[in-house]
Amino acid sequence: MRSFTRGAALVVLSSCLWISMYAQSAAPTPTPKRVEDMTDEEAINATDEVYKKKVEQAAKLLAQANALIAQGKDREAIPLLNQARELNSNDTRILAAGAIALLHLGDLANAEAAARAGVNSFFKSPEIFDALGQVQVAKKEFPAAIESFGKSLDIEDTNATVYYHRGIAKASSNDNAGALADYTKAIQLDPKLDDAYFKRGYLYIFVLDQPAKGIADLDSFLARYPNYSYAYSNRASGYFNLKQFDKSLADNTKAISLLDKNKFAFANRGLTYVQLGKYDLARTDYAKALELDPNFQLVKDRLADLDKQNAGSDAAKKADFDRALRATMDTPNVLTPEFAAEIKKGQQANLGDKNGLGTTIRGDRLKLAYDLKINGLLVESKLSTDAMGKFTAAELSSAASCTEMEHGYDINNQLNDLILKKRADAYGHWFDLTETETKDLETGISGQAKVLDTYRLQLKKSCGKTVSATTSADLPGETAERRIRWLNLHKRYNEALRSANEALAANPTDEAVLQQRAETYGFLRKFDLEKKDVDTLFTLSRAARNYMARADWERIQKMYPEAKADYEKALSLAPVDADIIASYGIFLILQNDQNGALAQYDRALSIDPQNAIALSNRPNLYLNYFARPADAVTDLNAAIKLMPSSEELYYNRGMAYYQLGKYDEALADFQKAFEIEPKYRDAISNVGVIFAKKGLLENAMYAYMQALNIDPDYEIAQNNLTGIVARIKTALASGALKFSKQGFTNYYTARSKVYGKIVTKSDMAANDELNRRSDTLHCSILLDAYKAHYRFDSFLRSLTDDYNLGNTTYSTEDVKLLPETIRVNKQNMSRWFDTMHNSGCIVYAFDPEFQ
Numbered sequence: 001m002r003s004f005t006r007g008a009a010l011v012v013l014s015s016c017l018w019i020s021m022y023a024q025s026a027a028p029t030p031t032p033k034r035v036e037d038m039t040d041e042e043a044i045n046a047t048d049e050v051y052k053k054k055v056e057q058a059a060k061l062l063a064q065a066n067a068l069i070a071q072g073k074d075r076e077a078i079p080l081l082n083q084a085r086e087l088n089s090n091d092t093r094i095l096a097a098g099a100i101a102l103l104h105l106g107d108l109a110n111a112e113a114a115a116r117a118g119v120n121s122f123f124k125s126p127e128i129f130d131a132l133g134q135v136q137v138a139k140k141e142f143p144a145a146i147e148s149f150g151k152s153l154d155i156e157d158t159n160a161t162v163y164y165h166r167g168i169a170k171a172s173s174n175d176n177a178g179a180l181a182d183y184t185k186a187i188q189l190d191p192k193l194d195d196a197y198f199k200r201g202y203l204y205i206f207v208l209d210q211p212a213k214g215i216a217d218l219d220s221f222l223a224r225y226p227n228y229s230y231a232y233s234n235r236a237s238g239y240f241n242l243k244q245f246d247k248s249l250a251d252n253t254k255a256i257s258l259l260d261k262n263k264f265a266f267a268n269r270g271l272t273y274v275q276l277g278k279y280d281l282a283r284t285d286y287a288k289a290l291e292l293d294p295n296f297q298l299v300k301d302r303l304a305d306l307d308k309q310n311a312g313s314d315a316a317k318k319a320d321f322d323r324a325l326r327a328t329m330d331t332p333n334v335l336t337p338e339f340a341a342e343i344k345k346g347q348q349a350n351l352g353d354k355n356g357l358g359t360t361i362r363g364d365r366l367k368l369a370y371d372l373k374i375n376g377l378l379v380e381s382k383l384s385t386d387a388m389g390k391f392t393a394a395e396l397s398s399a400a401s402c403t404e405m406e407h408g409y410d411i412n413n414q415l416n417d418l419i420l421k422k423r424a425d426a427y428g429h430w431f432d433l434t435e436t437e438t439k440d441l442e443t444g445i446s447g448q449a450k451v452l453d454t455y456r457l458q459l460k461k462s463c464g465k466t467v468s469a470t471t472s473a474d475l476p477g478e479t480a481e482r483r484i485r486w487l488n489l490h491k492r493y494n495e496a497l498r499s500a501n502e503a504l505a506a507n508p509t510d511e512a513v514l515q516q517r518a519e520t521y522g523f524l525r526k527f528d529l530e531k532k533d534v535d536t537l538f539t540l541s542r543a544a545r546n547y548m549a550r551a552d553w554e555r556i557q558k559m560y561p562e563a564k565a566d567y568e569k570a571l572s573l574a575p576v577d578a579d580i581i582a583s584y585g586i587f588l589i590l591q592n593d594q595n596g597a598l599a600q601y602d603r604a605l606s607i608d609p610q611n612a613i614a615l616s617n618r619p620n621l622y623l624n625y626f627a628r629p630a631d632a633v634t635d636l637n638a639a640i641k642l643m644p645s646s647e648e649l650y651y652n653r654g655m656a657y658y659q660l661g662k663y664d665e666a667l668a669d670f671q672k673a674f675e676i677e678p679k680y681r682d683a684i685s686n687v688g689v690i691f692a693k694k695g696l697l698e699n700a701m702y703a704y705m706q707a708l709n710i711d712p713d714y715e716i717a718q719n720n721l722t723g724i725v726a727r728i729k730t731a732l733a734s735g736a737l738k739f740s741k742q743g744f745t746n747y748y749t750a751r752s753k754v755y756g757k758i759v760t761k762s763d764m765a766a767n768d769e770l771n772r773r774s775d776t777l778h779c780s781i782l783l784d785a786y787k788a789h790y791r792f793d794s795f796l797r798s799l800t801d802d803y804n805l806g807n808t809t810y811s812t813e814d815v816k817l818l819p820e821t822i823r824v825n826k827q828n829m830s831r832w833f834d835t836m837h838n839s840g841c842i843v844y845a846f847d848p849e850f851q
Contacts, residue, residue, distance in 0.1 A: 058088035065097055072627045072659065074101035092118035096127035103135055106658075106689055109723070111135045119148075126156040130165060137169050145169040160190035167199060176207050197221040202234055211238035227631055229259035236268050240275075248272045259634055261665075263292040267299045274306065282306060355430045356421030367431045370422045377415040384408035402463035409455040416448045427486045432641050438490065481512035488520055489612060491645040496520045511540055518549050527556065544574035548583055555587055563587055578604040582613035589617070594625045615639035619652050629659035647676040651683050663690050681710040685717045688724070697728045697737065701747070705754050712757035721754075722791075745808045748799045755792045759825070762788040766832060779841035782832055789829035796822045 061084035065077035081098045088094070095118035102111035112135045118128035133148035149166035153159065167182030183200040186193050197217040204214030218235040225231065236251035252269035255262050270285035286303040289296055355366060357373075384407055391401045423441055426433050433441065459465045480503035487496035500517035503510060514533050521530035534553050537546040551566035567584040574580055585600030601618040604611045616639045619632035636653040643649060654669030667690040673683035688703030701724045707717035731737035739747070766785035769778055796818070802808055803815055 054087040055091075058084040058091060058094065061087070062091070062094055062097060065101075069097060069101050069104070070627070071625055072104070072623065074104040077101050090121075090123045092121055092123055092125045092128040095121075096125065096131035099128075099131040099135060103131075103138055106693055108135060108138055112139075119151075124155070126152040126159060126162065128152075129155070130159070130162050133162075133165055133169065137165070137172070140172070142169045142173040146173065158189060160186040160188075160193050160196070163189065164193060164196045164199070167196070171199070171203065176203060179203060180208070192224075194221050194224045198228075198231060198234075201231075201238075205234060205238045205241065209241070211241040214238045215242075227258055227628075229255040229262045229265065229630065232258070233262055233265040233268055236265070236272070240268065240272060245272050245275050249276070259630060260637055261292055261633070263289045263296060263299075266292070267296065267302075270299070271302065274302075279306060355425045362430050364431065366425065367433075370418065370425075374415065374418055374422070377411055377418065380411045381408065381415060384411055396458070396462040402459070402465070405455065405459055405463065406465070409452070409459060412448065412451050412455060416445075416452060419444050419448060427482050434644065438644070480510070481516055484513065484516040484520065488516065488523060489643045491523075491643075493520055493523050497524070509540055511537060511543060511546065514540075515545050515549050519552070522552065522556065527553065542573075544570045544577060544580060547573065548577075548580045551587070552583060555590065560587075560590065576607055578608035578611040579613055581607070582611055582617065585614065586617055589621070594621055597621060598626070610638065610642060612639065612642045616643065616646070616649060619656065623652065623655055623659065629656040632656040633660070645676060647673040647680055647683065650676065651680070651686075654683075654686060658686075658690075663693055666690055667694075679710050681707045681714055681717070684710070685714065685720065688717070688720060692720070692724055692727075697724055697731060698743070698747075700724045701728060702750065705750050708754045709757065712754065712761045718758075721751075739807075741807060741809045744802055745810060748802070748808065748810075751795065752799075755788075755795055759788045759792055759828075763828065766835075770835070777839050777841070779836060779839070782836050782839070782841060786829060786832035786836065789825050789832065792825050793822070793829060796825060 061080045065080040065084065068074070068077040068080070078098065078101055081094055081101070084091070084094045085098075095114050099111045099115040099118070102108075102114060112132070115128060115132035115135055118124070119132055129148045129152035133145040133152065136142070136145035136148060146166055146169045149162055149169065152162045153166075156162075163182045163186035167179045167186065170176075170182060171179035180200065180203055183196045183203065186196040187200070190196075197220045201214040201217030201221065204210040204217065206214075215235055215238040218231050218238070222228070222231050222235070232251045232255035236248045236255065239245070239248040239251060249269060249272045252265045252272060255265035256269070259265075266285045266289040270282040270289065273279070273282035273285060283303065283306055286299050286306070289299045290303070293299075355361070357366070357369060359366075359369075361369065384404065387404050388401070388408060391398070391404075395401050396405075419441065423445065425431060426438070426441070456466075480499060484496045484499050484503075487493070487499065497517065497520050500513055500520060503513045504517065507513070514537050518530045518533035518537070521527070521533065530553055534546070534550045537543075537549055540546075547566045547570035551563045551570060554560075554563035554566060564587065567580070567587055570577070570580045571584060581600050582604035585597040585604065588594075588597040588600060598618065598621050601614040601621070604614040605618070608614075615635050619635045619639070622628040622632035622635070633653060633656045636649055636656065640646070640649050640653065650669045650673040654666045654673065657663070657666035657669060667687060670683045670686045670690065674680050674687065677683070684703050685707040688700040688707065691697075691700035691703055701721065704717045704721040704724060707714055708721065711717075728737060732739060762785040766782050769781040799808075800818060800822070803810055803818075
């Protein structure tokens with residue numbers, strides 16, 4: 001389970017990446033015959049042949065780049081587009097593809113610059129106007145976008161996709177008739193343009209009040225995309241409008257099963273339940289919709305109406321449920337008729353098993369049952385403690401005191417037993433605990449052990465009685481292997497290792513525990529110890545899981561032929577073991593067999609829907625290869641429930657939300673990833689990307705600075721910081737943004753630390769390069785050092801200007817070293833400039849002396 005990888009980092013590229021796209025194409029390759037020896041016709045033909053080859057090569061690169069963009073690999077596409085542009089600067093389709101790639105990466109400014117470079121050139125393609133229109137839609141400049149799409153259609157009026165794009169712009173401008181016409185035209189030109197069916201279906205149902213037509217469109221869409229939650233919830237609204245409530249209910253339920261954060265599905269299903277007279281279910285769905293969006297006013301209004309209409313009925317139902325719940329807890333091995341009815345409704349999955357309370361209830365109802373009984377015991381414990389407090393020290397040995405002490409011990413022992421059972425059921429996935437709830441439970445178990453120790457000592461000392469407490473080993477359902485696995489899932493590796501060592505001290509040949517300890521060593525990157533456990537396993541048996549453990553180690557060591565053989569052997573021995581199947585999927589990813597890996601993950605999850613390996617790895621395929629971010633979110637929601645301490649899972653879900661345009665959700669996940677792992681530079685950099693997209697320029701700036709404090713060489717954050725500072729300066733100059741004196745001071749203080757790290761690190765790298773030098777020299781390393789000092793110089797001059805203007809809160813004492821810092825920095829800048837020239841490097845820079 002350690003093998004899942006982070007998704008590709010969000011990249012917001014600076015304009016320097018596109019410089020080559022605006023340059024002229026390189027000179028043609030010389031032909032064997034000298035030009036001066038050729039006739040005019042030969043020279044023309046030779047030049048045409050070279051140009052033709054360049055055009056063909058550029059077209060191939062463009063096709064490759066477009067394929068990458070279609071797969072969501074926009075960052076990988078850009079270098080290919082740069083090469084294509086150098087080969088054929090006249091083909092504005094290359095600029096169009098570049099604009100779309102940058103748009104996908106969230107860099108609207110450079111996306112627009114690339115598109116406008118194309119529309120301002122002599123060779124205008126329909127694609128370049130379409131690209132500009134898409135950028136304008138992203139910027140909510142809808143009239144301008146409609147005009148751009150129109151220009152594209154003036155050149156080529158048979159492009160279905162452009163009609164579809166213009167339909168979106170018109171719908172956003174409330175031109176519903178125009179949007180309908182464009183969506184319809186797009187479908188006429190390309191009956192397989194599924195997104196047009198989805199958009200037109202939405203328009204028919206929610207705007208034009210033609211639900212039957214909308215349902216037909218969504219039927220067409222779902223035939224191709226049967227796992228898209230919002231298509232079901234939209235179609236459910238159509239059925240609701242037609243008063244086909246059973247179909248509406250089925251579609252909303254399907255939508256929720258595909259995406260449990262679809263607030264509209266919960267809201268709509270709640271409304272459907274009201275129509276069917278199922279008010280308790282309606283209230284539950286409304287509450288869930290509000291949990292997902294506390295500002296969902298329509299649902300607040302519906303819930304208020306429901307409460308008014310059904311207050312008496314619901315109160316009676318709640319009282320009946322509470323009585324049934326308490327009755328079940330008082331007789332935990334017997335199901336009451338009320339709970340039997342709940343079970344019959346399908347409130348839990350496995351009727352053959354029983355939880356630690358002796359019942360078969362699952363989920364939140366089981367958690368509630370534990371909490372009610374635990375709270376009751378806590379009250380009794382407090383009463384007993386209060387009673388013991390009334391005895392004097394001399395009375396502790398009395399019969400009354402010893403009786404009360406035994407009573408208190410018995411209550412606390414029951415409480416200890418109950419919370420250990422609660423933990424065992426949580427490990428066994430009878431219900432889910434949040435990370436905070438898990439920590440509270442573990443704290444409670446630790447605290448209760450101390451309470452029982454105190455009672456035992458006092459009973460021995462004062463009353464001469466020896467008692468012992470229940471331990472987790474006495475409880476069914478919590479094996480050492482399960483506990484270690486759970487601790488690994490929660491990244492509590494040192495605790496897992498301690499538990500494994502304790503278990504193996506008692507039973508050195510426990511293969512399940514040895515397998516888990518080997519995996520723990522792998523998480524801790526102690527691969528030699530992992531291999532030692534794997535070798536021990538093979539001395540014990542040739543079990544399937546032992547082959548998997550060895551294959552996992554071999555995979556990490558890049559011993560791919562050996563790993564393949566061991567995975568195949570494991571699968572031959574245990575063909576339906578979900579962990580082995582999913583681990584083999586990881587191996588196939590490393591062999592670039594994405595389709596094979598997806599098939600393995602699908603198979604693993606069909607066997608075990610909560611398989612952590614598959615749930616955490618399949619989203620990477622969805623995001624990086626198959627452009628299915630909504631499916632990635634569904635998997636990651638389930639994976640996070642199993643592994644709430646995994647920063648990678650939150651990061652990947654943030655990537656999925658970003659691809660879906662759900663920037664608030666993406667922001668929350670990137671922040672959560674950074675909260676879990678404060679050195680996660682990609683996560684905090686992406687926080688900056690989202691802040692920049694939301695126009696929160698200062699927040700974005702500080703996020704990028706945090707990323708650079710973690711890694712001064714992080715080029716993406718460097719470029720993004722440069723871009724955001726430029727936007728801030730523009731906003732300050734126009735008056736759109738204002739900084740207080742403290743704001744300026746905070747900025748200069750924070751960024752000076754970043755520059756200090758960048759300058760120091762670049763100087764060290766350049767000096768190392770000079771010391772390493774033999775016959776070759778990497779000029780780029782020296783140039784990076786020069787650039788670092790150059791940028792720092794500009795920053796220091798800005799700081800000086802703002803200090804002199806009184807825009808900061810710095811005192812004279814604070815800035816007394818500023819002139820010397822500027823002097824030394826210029827000196828170093830000149831040093832690297834001279835070193836590059838003296839070493840024969842070509843320097844694209846100004847000599848600091850003449851600035």
